[in-house]
Amino acid sequence: MKLLSRSEELLINAIMKLKDNAYCNPIRDTLKEVTGKTWAFGAIFTSLDRLEKKGLIESYLGEATPERGGRKKRYYRITPEGFRELEEIRKIDKAMWGSLPDYSYQK
Amino acid sequence: MTTETQNRRKPPRPAERILRWIYPDGTGLYTYLGDIEEAFNEKFENRGVIYANIWYWSVVLVSLPSFLTSTIFGSAAMVKNYLKILYRNILKQKLYSIINITGLAIGITCCIFILAYLNYELSYDRYHENSDNIYRVCSTGNFGGTDFVNSTSNPIVGMALFDDIPEVVNYTRIQRTARMPVRFGEKRFYISRIFYADQSFLDIFSFRMIKGDRTTALTDPNTVVITEDMAARYFGDEDPLNKVIEIADNSYFTVTGVIQNVPENSHFLFTMLLSFETQISQNPQMFTKATPNWGRWTNYTYILLEEGYDYRQLDLKINDWAQQFVGPIKDQANIIITFFLQPLTSIHLNSDLRRELRVNGSIGYIYAFALTAAFILLIACINFMNLSTARSSKRAREVGMRKVFGAYKRQLIAQFLGESFLYTLISLVLAMIMIELLEPLIKVNFNSNISVNYTEIPVLAGGVAFILIFVGFFAGSYPAFFLSKFNSINVLKGNLNTGARHSSFRKILVTSQFAISICLIVGTGIILNQVKYMKNIDLGFNKEQLLILPASGSSPLIIETAKNEMLNIPGVIKAAKSNVVPGRRPPGYGVFPEGHEGTSAFMMEQINIEPDFLDTYQMEIAEGRGFSEEMITDTSTAFLVNETAVEQFGWTDPIGKKINSFGREYTVIGVLKDFHQQSLHYRIEGTLFRYFPHSSRFRGLPYGYITLKVSTENITGTMQKIEDKYRELYPDREYSYFFLDENYDMQYAAEDKLSQVIELFTGLAIFIGCLGLFGLASFTAQQRTREIGIRKVLGSTISEVTILLYREFIILIVIAVTIAWPLTYFFMNGWIQSFAYQSMIGISVFIFGALLAVLIALVTVSYQSIKAAMTNPVDTLRYE
Numbered sequence: 001m002k003l004l005s006r007s008e009e010l011l012i013n014a015i016m017k018l019k020d021n022a023y024c025n026p027i028r029d030t031l032k033e034v035t036g037k038t039w040a041f042g043a044i045f046t047s048l049d050r051l052e053k054k055g056l057i058e059s060y061l062g063e064a065t066p067e068r069g070g071r072k073k074r075y076y077r078i079t080p081e082g083f084r085e086l087e088e089i090r091k092i093d094k095a096m097w098g099s100l101p102d103y104s105y106q107k
Numbered sequence: 108m109t110t111e112t113q114n115r116r117k118p119p120r121p122a123e124r125i126l127r128w129i130y131p132d133g134t135g136l137y138t139y140l141g142d143i144e145e146a147f148n149e150k151f152e153n154r155g156v157i158y159a160n161i162w163y164w165s166v167v168l169v170s171l172p173s174f175l176t177s178t179i180f181g182s183a184a185m186v187k188n189y190l191k192i193l194y195r196n197i198l199k200q201k202l203y204s205i206i207n208i209t210g211l212a213i214g215i216t217c218c219i220f221i222l223a224y225l226n227y228e229l230s231y232d233r234y235h236e237n238s239d240n241i242y243r244v245c246s247t248g249n250f251g252g253t254d255f256v257n258s259t260s261n262p263i264v265g266m267a268l269f270d271d272i273p274e275v276v277n278y279t280r281i282q283r284t285a286r287m288p289v290r291f292g293e294k295r296f297y298i299s300r301i302f303y304a305d306q307s308f309l310d311i312f313s314f315r316m317i318k319g320d321r322t323t324a325l326t327d328p329n330t331v332v333i334t335e336d337m338a339a340r341y342f343g344d345e346d347p348l349n350k351v352i353e354i355a356d357n358s359y360f361t362v363t364g365v366i367q368n369v370p371e372n373s374h375f376l377f378t379m380l381l382s383f384e385t386q387i388s389q390n391p392q393m394f395t396k397a398t399p400n401w402g403r404w405t406n407y408t409y410i411l412l413e414e415g416y417d418y419r420q421l422d423l424k425i426n427d428w429a430q431q432f433v434g435p436i437k438d439q440a441n442i443i444i445t446f447f448l449q450p451l452t453s454i455h456l457n458s459d460l461r462r463e464l465r466v467n468g469s470i471g472y473i474y475a476f477a478l479t480a481a482f483i484l485l486i487a488c489i490n491f492m493n494l495s496t497a498r499s500s501k502r503a504r505e506v507g508m509r510k511v512f513g514a515y516k517r518q519l520i521a522q523f524l525g526e527s528f529l530y531t532l533i534s535l536v537l538a539m540i541m542i543e544l545l546e547p548l549i550k551v552n553f554n555s556n557i558s559v560n561y562t563e564i565p566v567l568a569g570g571v572a573f574i575l576i577f578v579g580f581f582a583g584s585y586p587a588f589f590l591s592k593f594n595s596i597n598v599l600k601g602n603l604n605t606g607a608r609h610s611s612f613r614k615i616l617v618t619s620q621f622a623i624s625i626c627l628i629v630g631t632g633i634i635l636n637q638v639k640y641m642k643n644i645d646l647g648f649n650k651e652q653l654l655i656l657p658a659s660g661s662s663p664l665i666i667e668t669a670k671n672e673m674l675n676i677p678g679v680i681k682a683a684k685s686n687v688v689p690g691r692r693p694p695g696y697g698v699f700p701e702g703h704e705g706t707s708a709f710m711m712e713q714i715n716i717e718p719d720f721l722d723t724y725q726m727e728i729a730e731g732r733g734f735s736e737e738m739i740t741d742t743s744t745a746f747l748v749n750e751t752a753v754e755q756f757g758w759t760d761p762i763g764k765k766i767n768s769f770g771r772e773y774t775v776i777g778v779l780k781d782f783h784q785q786s787l788h789y790r791i792e793g794t795l796f797r798y799f800p801h802s803s804r805f806r807g808l809p810y811g812y813i814t815l816k817v818s819t820e821n822i823t824g825t826m827q828k829i830e831d832k833y834r835e836l837y838p839d840r841e842y843s844y845f846f847l848d849e850n851y852d853m854q855y856a857a858e859d860k861l862s863q864v865i866e867l868f869t870g871l872a873i874f875i876g877c878l879g880l881f882g883l884a885s886f887t888a889q890q891r892t893r894e895i896g897i898r899k900v901l902g903s904t905i906s907e908v909t910i911l912l913y914r915e916f917i918i919l920i921v922i923a924v925t926i927a928w929p930l931t932y933f934f935m936n937g938w939i940q941s942f943a944y945q946s947m948i949g950i951s952v953f954i955f956g957a958l959l960a961v962l963i964a965l966v967t968v969s970y971q972s973i974k975a976a977m978t979n980p981v982d983t984l985r986y987e
Contacts, residue, residue, distance in 0.1 A: 023142070024138075024139065024142035025142055025145050025146055025149075028146075040169070040170075041139070041142065041143055041146075041166060041170070042169075042170050042173075045139055061138070064141070065145070067116075067144065067145050067148040067149075068141035068142070068144050068145045068148075069117075069118075069140070069141060069144045070141075071137060071138055071140055071141030071144070072138055072141065073138065073141065073142075074138040074139075074142075
C-alpha cells in the first residue's frame, strides 16, 4: 500500500480547504499559516506536479490578471482517487493515535 | 494604475529571462511564472521595490543550481557520486592522471603565450584614433621592364589627392634622414630616426602631445617636436620648449613640442620630427604641383579618408587620376609610375616593399606560430582521448553497473564530459601558474612586449575560455560517447572487447600525433638549414673583423682626417669610407646606359666608395680595374659596375662603355664581382660605384661610414685605441661603432627568432607526444601481460616479445612518415620560396626527422615493453 507523504497530505488538505481558489499562491499562504514555515516555490511546484501525475489532483486553467504579467492561473481540485487516499491516511492516523492510551502526558 | 507604476512592477528582467528559460512559454509550466510574479507584486506592495527585486532574484538563484544539475546529470544527487568516482580514479591511476594533466597544461601554456604574441603582432598601429581610415600611398616604378615597388611616393602626390578627391580628408608626408649628430649645449649625440613631417602628421596620427601646441607645432620652418626620451636626454628637468638645438652641422631648430615616445607596436619609430616646412622653404619650387620634382621618391605619404569610405574605390581610380602627373614621364623617359594604397593597420604584417620605415613582421610567421600552437593543443587533446579510451576497459564495469541501476545514456555522456572538463580545468589552472612563472623568461628571451594580462586583453580571456570549452569537449567527446555505448550485459559478463574495434581509432590518433611531430622536426630542420646557409654563404666579401664608425652629418674633410688618424693605429690594417655598408640598401637612381639611350631609364643602386674599399672588404674585380688615386678622371667621370648591372644592360664588353646619369656621361672602368649588399631575402641589384674626391663640396654626402679592418691580435687593445683616438679628435661627439658581421646578421633576426620558437615548440610537442605514447605503451603492455606470459611459457625469448610490442608502433610511424613528408615539403617549400637565395631542401633532413621520431618513440616505448617482456610468466598467469 502506498501512503501519502506528510507534505502531500498537507497540500491536498490545503486544496480542499481553498475550494475554488486553490492555485499556487493561496496554497502557499495556507501552508505557511498552518506550518509557520515558508515553502519554496520549487517544493510546491514539484509536489503538485507529482500529485497530478499520480492522479490524486487535477488542474485547470483559470483567468489571467495584470499582477501575474498576464499569465493564467492554474487551479487545482481533488479527484475521487485523491479523496480516497486522504480518507485512507486519516483512517490510519486515527487508528494509530487512537490505540495510544494517553498522549497528553508531557512529562 | 498608471503606465509608470505598471512598468515599475515588472520583475527584474534578467532574472525573469532565466525563469522563462526554465519554464518556457507555451508549455503548461508557464503558469508558474505567473504565480511567482503575483507573489512579487504582493512583496512590492508591502515591502517596496528593492525588497521585491531582491526576493525575486533570490527565488531564481536558489532554484538555479539544482535545476542545472538535474537537467545535465539527471539528478543532482548523482553529481556527488560522479565527483567521488573521479577523485578515486585520479588517485588510483596516478601515472595516467599526471600524464593527462601535465600534457594538457603544457599545451595550454604554449597556446596562451602564442595567443599573447599574436595579439601583440596584430595590435600594430591600431592605437591611433583614426587607424582604420589612414592609408599609405605607395608607388610602383617600372624602369626598363623591372618593377620597383616602393613604400614611398612623390611629395606632391598627397597634396594633389587632397585637392582633387573630396573623400581625402587630410594628408601628411614623412621623410626620414640619416643618423645625425644633434647638439644642445655640451650634449652631442648621434641620433637616428629623425623624420621630417608635415604639421598634419600631428592631426592624423594620435600621438599624445605632452608639451606644446599640437595644432601649430610643425607649421613653421626650423621647428622640431621631440619625444619624451629625447627631452629627458637633452634637457633633463629643464623645459625644452623654445630651446634651440643644432642638427647636423650648422642647422638650427627650435623645439616647439614634446610628444609621447612612439609605442613599440608601430610600423615607424621616430625620435624627432623636423617640420617639413624646413625643406619646402629651402626649395619651394620642388614641392608645388606646377613644378614637381620627379626625381624625388623619398617621401612617405599618408592620407586620411572619410569615415566609411571604401579605400578600394580610390585604389581603382587613383591611376587614372594620376595620369596628369605620370603621363608625361612615360612619354619622356618611358618610366611607368603607378600608385596604390595600403591600409595603415596592414602595413606591419603584410608589407615588404622597398624602403620600408622599419623591418616589418610577416603574416606567414603569424600563421606558422598559430599553426604550431594548434598542433600542440591537438597533440595534448589526442593524448587525452587516447588514454581515456585505452583506460575505458577499467571503467567498463562501472558503466555497466550504472546502466543496470537505470542511468540514462545522456547521464553517462554528461558524466564523462564533465570529467574531461574538470581535467581541463585543473590543467588550465596549472597552465596559468606556469605562465606566471615563465612570463619573465619569455619577455627576456623572445619579445619584451608580450603581456599575459587577461583583464586587459579580451582576446586572451576569450582564448582561455575557448580552450577550456574546446579541449574539454573535444578531448572528452570520444571517450564519453564511446563509453556510454557499452552494452551492459556484455560488460558485466566480462565480455568486453575494447581492443579490436576501438584500437583502430587509437591508432589513427597516435599516427596523427607522429605525423605532426615529424612535420615539426623536419620543418625545424629546414629552417635551421636555411638560416645556416644564409649565414655561411660566400657573400662576395669578407665581413669578419670589420669595425664600422658611423660618421654621417660631418663634412668629407673631417671624415677623411678621422680615417687617416685611425689608419695610424697599429691594429688597424685598412680603412675606407663609403655611403653605405653591407646590410643596408643603397640609394637608387635612374640611369641611361650605352645602347639604351632614349629608352626607359634603368634603376640602379649607387654605392660611393674609395680605392681602398675593395681591399678592405676583399671584394674581387671581374674585369677592368678598380678606382685609383692617381687617375684624376676616376673621381669625376668613372663608374664601377657589378656583374648584375652588366647583365641588365645586356653588355658583352663592358669596359669603356658609357653611362648617362643626371645628364653627365660616365665611363665604366671595371666590373666588380657580385656580392650580397643585403640579406639573402633580396636579389642582388644592379649597382654602380662612384669615387668622390675628399674635397667634395657635398655635406653629409657622399660618405657616411668609415670601415676599419682590424687585426685579430689584441683586438680589445685596438678597439680601446680607436675609441681614445676618436675622443681625442672629436671631444664633443658621441662615440659609437658596430661590427659589420653582427650588424649584417641582424637581418636574419626574424628567422633566428622563428627557428628559436619553433625549436622550443617542437621540443614541447614531442615531449607531450612522448608522454602520451608512454602511457599508451604501458597500457598495451598491461593488456597483453597474459599473452606475453603464455608466449614466454611456450618458448619466446625476451627480445622476441619486445619486438612484438615494438612492431605495433613501428607500423604506425611508417604511416605517419608517409603522411608527414609530402605535407612538410609542401609547406616548407612555400616558406623557402620567400628567399631570393634558397638552400636545397635535401632528402637527408626528412630522413633525419623520421629517424629521430622513431628513435624517440622506441626509447619511450622501451621501458614498458622490456619491463613487460621480462616479467616472470608465473606472476602473470597465476591468477588463471
